[in-house]
Amino acid sequence: MAFIELKNIRKKYENNADYTVHDFNLDIEKGEFIVFVGPSGCGKSTTLRMIAGLEDITEGDLMIGGERMNDRPPKDRQVAMVFQSYALFPFLTVYDNIGFGLKIRKEDKQARDEKIRRASGILGLDNYLDKKPGDLSGGQKQRVALGRAIVNQAPVFLMDEPLSNLDAKLRGQMREEIVHLHREVGATTIYVTHDQIEAMTMGDRIVVLKDGHIMQVGTPEEIYNNPANAFVASFIGTPPMNFVQGDIHDGCLHMKDGQRLCDVTDDVAARNSQVTVGIRPETVEFAKHADQGVAATVERAELLGADYNLYVNIDGSRVIIRRGVADGPFQEGDQLNLTFPLEALYLFDQQTGARL
Numbered sequence: 014m015a016f017i018e019l020k021n022i023r024k025k026y027e028n029n030a031d032y033t034v035h036d037f038n039l040d041i042e043k044g045e046f047i048v049f050v051g052p053s054g055c056g057k058s059t060t061l062r063m064i065a066g067l068e069d070i071t072e073g074d075l076m077i078g079g080e081r082m083n084d085r086p087p088k089d090r091q092v093a094m095v096f097q098s099y100a101l102f103p104f105l106t107v108y109d110n111i112g113f114g115l116k117i118r119k120e121d122k123q124a125r126d127e128k129i130r131r132a133s134g135i136l137g138l139d140n141y142l143d144k145k146p147g148d149l150s151g152g153q154k155q156r157v158a159l160g161r162a163i164v165n166q167a168p169v170f171l172m173d174e175p176l177s178n179l180d181a182k183l184r185g186q187m188r189e190e191i192v193h194l195h196r197e198v199g200a201t202t203i204y205v206t207h208d209q210i211e212a213m214t215m216g217d218r219i220v221v222l223k224d225g226h227i228m229q230v231g232t233p234e235e236i237y238n239n240p241a242n243a244f245v246a247s248f249i250g251t252p253p254m255n256f257v258q259g260d261i262h263d264g265c266l267h268m269k270d271g272q273r274l275c276d277v278t279d280d281v282a283a284r285n286s287q288v289t290v291g292i293r294p295e296t297v298e299f300a301k302h303a304d305q306g307v308a309a310t311v312e313r314a315e316l317l318g319a320d321y322n323l324y325v326n327i328d329g330s331r332v333i334i335r336r337g338v339a340d341g342p343f344q345e346g347d348q349l350n351l352t353f354p355l356e357a358l359y360l361f362d363q364q365t366g367a368r369l
């Protein structure tokens with residue numbers, strides 16, 4: 014039995030005609046770091062709030078530690094929640110903000126003090142305990158919010174986009190800190206984000222959502238290397254996977270540019286159909302000889318530091334490719350000859366988007 018079980022969970026808001034979350038099934042093991050990722054409005058927060066007890070569960074069962082939680086109030090679910098807006102009390106010091114829940118629960122002063130100091134040590138807040146939230150940076154405020162979750166010693170942490178108010182650099186830093194914190198504290202964590210980089214770098218497993226449906230559950234490697242469908246393939250990865258039209262006939266895959274790739278597997282070759290071909294930007298290669306490959310023109314070259322993103326035009330289709338600086342320099346107007354290694358291509362059904 015898994016520590017947290019979501020069984021056929023559904024959510025319908027009163028005023029909405031359709032379900033917002035459809036038949037959500039997931040088993041989470043103790044200590045796992047799970048990330049819910051997906052575009053805005055796909056139901057991430059709704060699902061998290063149902064787990065927290067801040068939102069009613071319309072249908073299905075939520076089990077934590079083997080007990081059904083549907084009808085329990087939030088305080089009896091063993092969860093601590095961290096929000097995007099830090100929800101700190103502006104008139105209390107950092108010390109009292111971290112210890113607020115403990116005080117409410119009437120823990121004695123010394124036990125409270127030990128827990129607060131342990132949390133502030135982990136989070137590097139020792140020098141700020143006397144300050145008020147108004148005197149802190151965004152990252153420090155978020156750390157105070159995390160501190161409040163830590164001292165509650167809840168076995169489950171629920172985090173809803175806790176870093177989205179921070180600038181890019183601080184976000185990267187806090188990402189590290191939360192992963193570190195998870196190692197230290199060991200609480201089972203469900204982390205909601207629409208940021209695929211956070212999902213890839215933080216999660217033991219990622220749940221990709223779209224329109225209230227689970228598209229795929231897997232480790233970051235599985236999601237990246239083995240996307241179940243075109244949506245997952247396009248959502249995870251920067252720059253995103255390229256999609257071009259392909260045509261299967263006479264037992265071969267034909268790219269729109271005329272490249273013939275005959276080694277497709279027999280069951281795919283038997284289809285005789287139009288397919289969507291997915292190509293990750295980093296897998297496109299340069300032809301060894303000038304008379305090989307597909308002609309492409311560089312329309313824009315973005316130097317990111319270690320890599321270039323090249324926006325190239327292949328016979329009217331736009332494809333992004335990624336190459337290391339060592340292959341450059343590149344500039345607008347460069348003519349390239351590209352090849353697409355068969356083993357790096359993904360084929361998707363053109364209608365359903367399912368991976369073939």
Ligand SMILES: Nc1ncnc2c1ncn2[C@@H]1O[C@H](COP(=O)(O)OP(=O)(O)OP(=O)(O)O)[C@@H](O)[C@H]1O
Nearest residue numbers: 026028029033052053054055056057058059060207
């Ligand atoms: N209280 C509510 N009443 C009615 N509909 C709601 C309510 N809260 C959310 N919704 C709708 O449910 C859907 C899912 O919302 P939710 O907040 O779970 O999305 P999300 O994935 O967290 O998006 P975001 O990334 O923007 O935070 C949205 O279409 C939203 O409009």
Ligand SMILES: [Mg+2]
Nearest residue numbers: 057058059173
């Ligand atoms: Mg949300």
